Amino acid sequence: MSETGTVLHIIPTLDQAGAEKQLTLLAAELKHRGWLVHVCALTRGGPYRKELEAAGVPVTVIGKATKLDPMAYLRLRRFIRQIRPDIVQTWLFAANAYGRWAAWRAGVPHIVGSERCADHWKTWWHFRIDRFLARRSDAVVVNGRYVREFYVSHGIPAEKIVVIPNAAVEFPVASDSRRAMLLEFGLPDDARVVALVGRLWPQKRVEDAIWAADLLKRIRDDVHLLIIGDGPLRERLTRYRDRIEIEDRVHLVGHRKDLSRWLPHFDVLWNTSAYEGQSNAVLEAMACGVPVVASDIPGNRELILPDETGFLIPAGKSGRAPLAAKTKKLLEDEDLRRRMGEAARRRAREEFSLTRMADAYCRLYAELLQRPRSQTRSKQADV
Structure with a gap:
């Protein structure tokens, strides 16, 4: 122009x-x-x-x-x-x-x-x-x-x-290894890492993610949820996590300026929002080849092709069990996770550059x- x-x-x-x-x-x-x-x-x-x-x-x-x-x-x-x-x-x-x-x-x-x-x-x-x-x-x-x-x-x-x-920004896989990421967050070597990125306020419905992490804990002993972000609900969410006794699997790590270093190493990204415009976190995960499990709301439907680039699950409390089930499916099927991640990366490059x-x-x-x-x-x- x-x-x-x-x-x-x-x-x-x-x-x-x-x-x-x-x-x-x-x-x-x-x-x-x-x-x-x-x-x-x-x-x-x-x-x-x-x-x-x-x-x-x-x-x-x-x-x-x-x-x-x-x-x-x-x-x-x-x-x-x-x-x-x-x-x-x-x-x-x-x-x-x-x-x-x-x-x-x-x-x-x-x-x-x-x-x-x-x-x-x-x-x-x-x-x-x-x-x-x-x-x-x-x-x-x-x-x-x-x-x-x-x-x-x-x-x-x-x-x-x-x-x-x-626009989606594709973060390059830096020299930091997955092992370095696990050390950074104090996670065991065999940890499977699920992340939720966003401001901690009611719209994001982070309680649903914590509940789903508790469901996953009952069927897998290696899944850790990183909640990345800050906001007015942080103390309340910490108390909620501790009350259901899942502090060993759910980690509220605050804002991270170095998110670009670690995002390509996450196994799955979650989005549990009640409403969104277009989630930057979802777009960035897609651009990095990380499959997404997200609430079935209009903003997420514009980004995710269901069962092709990620999974959509019901929003709110009714989505807690499906969130855990779809994540379990991805973690247990390496080929599915790789194919979904690559399809998401292509979509981000072609449609959201x-x-x-x-x-x-x-x-x-x-x-x-x-x-x-x-x-x-x-x-x-x-x-």
Whole structure:
């Protein structure tokens, strides 16, 4: 794509999470393709700030202190006017709200919102803000068909929504051996390693995974579950694990910046979420050739071909026994696990590559740059 311009991405934080990772991948790739890219974090930076700056993408932190912080809004609007972007793209609710309003009032020619998940936590007033700002946006990017349907059902115009799937990053098998991974996590030499990666909060239904690990313990004595991530439910999940006396098989290891070293060595990846947009953990496992057993929810259905690249099991408590049974099947059939892993790797490479995602964004941005500035936005912008 020959036509490029200046793009500002606005997101609440640069913490280690899914939307933040996708923004980082996209911004670095856009920079590589010749776009002038800026990233703005509303509240704070985080681990991805260093990655962005290493890729030559400047990062600015606004320092929003509270949910309703008018001074942060004014600083953001001032910053937008300073860099004069051709396009502002916002990510997640806080940035969608602050960022799109500030961009509109600053007279930015083109504004793009982003929705990454079917946000069931939102109330009527969240959706009212979404609808209000969608009218002042050129497009709203979502990462899957289910997220599109969810927001259309809540009043976002279908013609404004653009579906661009997430990108999967294939981690190379590093020099670290499987033995090194087992030593890192204090596991025995014969351990079969199942992992669940994600933020520890209600949506992820990690209790179902712990219960399934307890079922597996009763039929196999070598399966260990690594719960990788952190969040507000960590203490509660630790107590739950200890109460059912499975602390010898379930290990809550917190955030791991070195996940890329170990992911290719996992035997199986679990996803027990009640709802998802598109799980980065599932995509990365697929890209590394690790078979996935996941809850049968719309976001996972867009990634996993059942019985070909992984297994889908019922979401919630009814999925606990099937989760254990499908994992047992994979662990006992090496050929099945290898075939599923290779099929998953091919699907990730062909359907969810970074190149494919960046191409789609470049097409969207180039099309926006060819449009005239919105007359309504121009007339009502502060000067």
